Amino acid sequence: MIAVEALAFQYSSDGDELFRDLDHAFTPGKVTAVTGASGRGKSTLLYIMGLMLRPTRGRVLVDGVDTTDHTDTELSALRARTIGFVFQDAALDPTRSLLDAVVEPALYAGRGRADAEPRARELLAELGVAHRIDGRPGQISGGQAQRVAVCRALINDPRVILADEPTGNLDQDNSREVLRMLRAGADRAGVVIATHDPFVIDWADEVLQL
Numbered sequence: 001m002i003a004v005e006a007l008a009f010q011y012s013s014d015g016d017e018l019f020r021d022l023d024h025a026f027t028p029g030k031v032t033a034v035t036g037a038s039g040r041g042k043s044t045l046l047y048i049m050g051l052m053l054r055p056t057r058g059r060v061l062v063d064g065v066d067t068t069d070h071t072d073t074e075l076s077a078l079r080a081r082t083i084g085f086v087f088q089d090a091a092l093d094p095t096r097s098l099l100d101a102v103v104e105p106a107l108y109a110g111r112g113r114a115d116a117e118p119r120a121r122e123l124l125a126e127l128g129v130a131h132r133i134d135g136r137p138g139q140i141s142g143g144q145a146q147r148v149a150v151c152r153a154l155i156n157d158p159r160v161i162l163a164d165e166p167t168g169n170l171d172q173d174n175s176r177e178v179l180r181m182l183r184a185g186a187d188r189a190g191v192v193i194a195t196h197d198p199f200v201i202d203w204a205d206e207v208l209q210l
């Protein structure tokens with residue numbers, strides 16, 4: 001799982017410093033809600049934990065390994081192997097099929113398409129969108145797209161699942177379904193959700209307030 005130590009981040013040298021010496025060890029098998037007022041850095045923390053941004057100060061440990069001196073290539077490889085990321089508003093590529101969207105992270109992790117496709121079909125079937133598997137994200141609802149984004153994050157059985165406002169624009173039924181899938185993911189992984197949603201904060205096992 002991921003731990004952050006003495007973490008601080010600035011987007012630019014004259015910008016505000018976010019976090020200021022944040023220390024936190026996230027718990028495997030648990031769902032942690034990261035919350036706090038708008039602009040406090042919830043999304044930024046997820047990007048740092050997802051190894052997409054490097055901290056300005058402090059360090060990120062993945063399963064006890066300090067990532068500070070990793071090259072960008074090493075960070076990408078570690079991310080592909082260990083982390084599933086659900087971007088805000090699903091952020092699916094509108095030009096690619098749903099099946100391709102779910103298979104893609106497996107290819108980044110060095111798996112073959114033939115290896116990943118059966119699991120991708122299984123995940124999509126669970127969602128009830130299997131009949132649209134060759135369709136594009138524009139042909140399904142926003143709620144279904146968000147659930148496809150969760151399938152994408154689960155395809156490699158990651159050790160860590162990071163989800164940025166996954167219930168942000170969803171109605172109650174879709175929110176419940178997304179949370180059910182993330183909770184199932186927490187069987188084997190730690191799940192960290194950046195959120196304002198009081199229902200999610202209440203439902204999480206742990207809360208980190210920024």
Ligand SMILES: Nc1ncnc2c1ncn2[C@@H]1O[C@H](COP(=O)(O)OP(=O)(O)OP(=O)(O)O)[C@@H](O)[C@H]1O
Pocket residue numbers: 011012018036037038039040041042043044045194
């Ligand atoms: N790419 C960027 N360049 C410069 N500043 C940025 C960038 N992305 C975010 N910021 C700023 O960094 C701060 C933290 O942003 P972030 O999106 O992480 O906050 P948040 O807590 O997730 O907010 P929200 O709840 O509104 O989504 C904000 O002040 C934001 O304007």
